[in-house]
Amino acid sequence: MDLFATIFVDGLIYAAWLFIVSVGLTLVFGVLNILNIAHGSLYAIGAYTSASMVGAYFGVGGDAFPWGSYVALIAAAILVALVMGPLLERGLLRFFYGRDEVLNVLVTYAVFLILEDAMKLIWGVNPYYVYEPYTLLGDVELGSLFYVGYDFAVIAIAIVVGLAVWMSLNRTRTGKVVLAVIHDPEMSRTMGVNVPRIYLGAFVAGAFLAALGGAVTAPMISVQPGLGVNVIIVAFAVVIIGGLGSIPGAAIGALMVGISRAASVHLLPEAELFIIYFVMAIVLMFRPEGLFAKTQARKI
């Protein structure tokens, strides 16, 4: 396969993963105006939970029907969202609505620190593996290269996730209400919208997407402490490039980062470490609020 096609495929696979882990971040920011560092922790909890659940699934005789492990992966993400979402949003974040954006970043940073150790208390430091779902889909031969079928499943998941989020925001009644809340929470409230419920829903959805990112990643890695910190920085870069709060922006941001990283690995491996920041700095130079930022009226 020729070099550019390889770069494209590799970039696409990585971009799909980036999109899944960052779309929840941008959604939460769009609705709640909180840049959630604990998104990284939710990702890690998703990875741990899915590793435990898939492990348990095979433990109780899932070998007979290994495809069920995919259900366990998704179920893990749902479980994390339903437990952690309300806990964090109702139990903590709601007390900080309307406060300074940067203060809220610190609040979630504190949550991140707490969850980092909490995970260690629950799962210990030893790694968890759930490689079965990773190999189940077999190989795909592209030119002279082998790819794992699972990689393409990740692309499919990313597309489904992206479409689902976009459709539910733009093509459903609830979605339109959410958009109204994003635009002006105060006005929405006076029009009778139950804003706290929208916030809770959006945060749970964001938590689900974070956990889904972790759950999807778990089969291809060794799940162990320190997972979240690496994810959060790349996810930040992606949503900043795309424009905070923009779903299409996250998709474009993920593609830009994914393809440029793949190009760098193949053509200029030395530059891999900065490529993300480089893309981010370039974009912000020309589009200070990211590619797809919503324009905001200045209040006088």
Add this chain to the structure above:
Amino acid sequence: MLGMNHLLAVAGTFAVMAAGAVILPDWAMFLIVMALAKGLVCLGIVGMMRGGLVSFGQGLYYCAGAYTATLFANSFGITDIFLLCIVSAVVCLAIGGLFGPLLAGYRGIFFAMLSLALSMVLYGSLSKLSVIGGTDGLNIAAPTFLGWEPEGRALQSGLYLFVSALVVAAGAVMWRYFHSEQGLIALAARDNELRVEYLGASVRKAMTLNYVFGAVLGGLGGTIAALALGHVDPEFAFWTTSGEFVFVAILAGYLSVPAVFVAAIILELVRSFSNLYFPNTWQLALGVFLLAVIVALPGGLGSLVDRRRKREGAQ
């Protein structure tokens, strides 16, 4: 300039701090030196906070200052702390002067994130430069003070007195600046930029100035930290380092200059003891502490002083 009362307060503060050089045990003196060095960086953030901006990338200057001092010391064999501080301050002034006007047009989370990106680029570049130690970093020799070459406890005391003096001086200068016309413009811009512009003042200039002050303070803080530690590495520019500075600034609030340094010392103490007593859960302890502070002191430590002052004023 500063009035008589203020000069007395400045001298008094320094006298009290200087007493620490005699009574404090070595480890506490070192802890306070580090805390004050970081406090200098945070003071710069507080300056920006007065204008409504929070930089998540002050590690850039902390690191630039530390590396400038180290490279300068290692290349020219210069160990004088005064000279090293001046060199770092000049270099950071230049970098700040370059990026300041560029960043002054950004607000809120975008300012925070762009400053973060810049500091991460420095982190990445330094990690790659194995000629200057890569991620392992470099060592720097202990400082001398205008020809005086102390060792052991005397060195710690010297460093402690130097940083105390620097902190008091920087604090006084910044206090003076905050209450100058230019400084108050920044504070007004925090409430309403457009109004300030209509009144004929340049918000951009105020923001640039705040940023440049932050750069110089960051460079000084980094230099002191490098000299105290004897070591620099790219972690100085990592986002968690910058995050810690922001935390101290938030803990202090933007209402009081001394609160910044008190906040820095408190954070160092909490971290040091939680490290030792909860080796497995120190992050958890730190996180709980952060949350508790944010919940209990929404305006920062400085607001305590401010509240009290208002109450006294009312009586």
Add this chain to the structure above:
Amino acid sequence: MKQTIRTICATLALATGLSAPAMAQDDTFKIGVITFLSGQAAESFGVPAWNGGQLLIDMLNEGGKLPAPYDKPGFGGMKIEAIVVDEAGGATKQVQEFRNLVQREQVDAVVGYVSSSDCLAVPPVADELKAFTILYDCGTPRVFEDNSFEYVFRTAAHATMDNVGLARYLKSRGFEVDSFAGLNQDYAWGQDSWADFTGAMAQLYSDATVKTALFPKFGAGQYGTEISALLREKPALIHSSNWGGDLQSFLLQATARGLHKRTQLALSAGDHVIPQLQDKMPDGIVLGARGVNGLLAKARGGDLQPLTDTLWDSYMERYGVIPVQAPFRMWQGLLGLKMAVEKAMDDNGGKKPTDEELAAAMKGLSWDAPSGRIEMALGGGHQAIQPTAIGVTKWNNETKMMELVDIEYFDARCVNPPEGMKSQDWLAQGFPGAQCD
């Protein structure tokens, strides 16, 4: 302003109040242990090392559990007490913690540091405080090649040995390497390991070309793109010094895409992922353990077998998993400390030794550890050399255990530079003074 002064006074008072130092006692020997308890290095190095350390301290305190000369209880009869500190958080934090351990907790010795940047940052402070310190794990040769320290000792060989051993193994086993590539973590460890490996290969395989040198970010987790690049380049051999989760993830993803079938994999520090990966680790990988550690020590036999078995069996019994490289290095550090303390006490008439006496005793010392004979031969008697070994993975389907086969053992002086020579020069000049039987 009055308020300010009051606040500062209060803070100072608080600081002094907290400063009452723990009183030093003569019948206990207090050590500060610094190792990773959180972050990525916890699972691979920090926790196994501390598990091993705790085990050894318990056994020593009880006495008579180890073969001679380690059968006397404690350190020279003194009970060993350990304070453990998390190494996560960067060199800045470690310098502060080091001062706290020495000045506030008044430990008698510090044993620690996995991370090279900590190993570079701490020694100047140790000398300043005149505090006896053992670096038990970290790899960078720079510690004693660029500087010299009076109170600091490293009881494990530096990382040059790992890659020289690996290259020598390939040569002596007749691997045909006409081209190779590297995948190493993008920080000092990965960069240095790759430089050492290419340096050694340039001597032993002077015709081999370097296809590509990849440096994924530390903790990247996703290696799809790198694996594509390696598959495309088709090198005869891939070198990696990756460790921990990064290595495990890379192996999972690489084997799923058949990289190991097309190219020989050589992992300079890879033994520690065996207990986790088990049969997910493919057969035929050339593997090092940064010394004769773990399975390489178990398979060695010889005079040290009883000592190795003591570590192996007691570790298996307590933790239910095989000991990998980290506990071996912790043991060699602590056993060295025990020898130094007891030697110093022989010299000073049985008193608890001072830092100076400890440093004098440790200088140039040699002792037996489960990983072989440790000799403080470099850096003016401050830097250890030790033998190393390389093997090849082979899954044993009957015992359901991973084994290392075709092991070759190298003398310490075959894979370490001689005293007074920097590793980089030693590599560049073609290993002058190397003694390989």
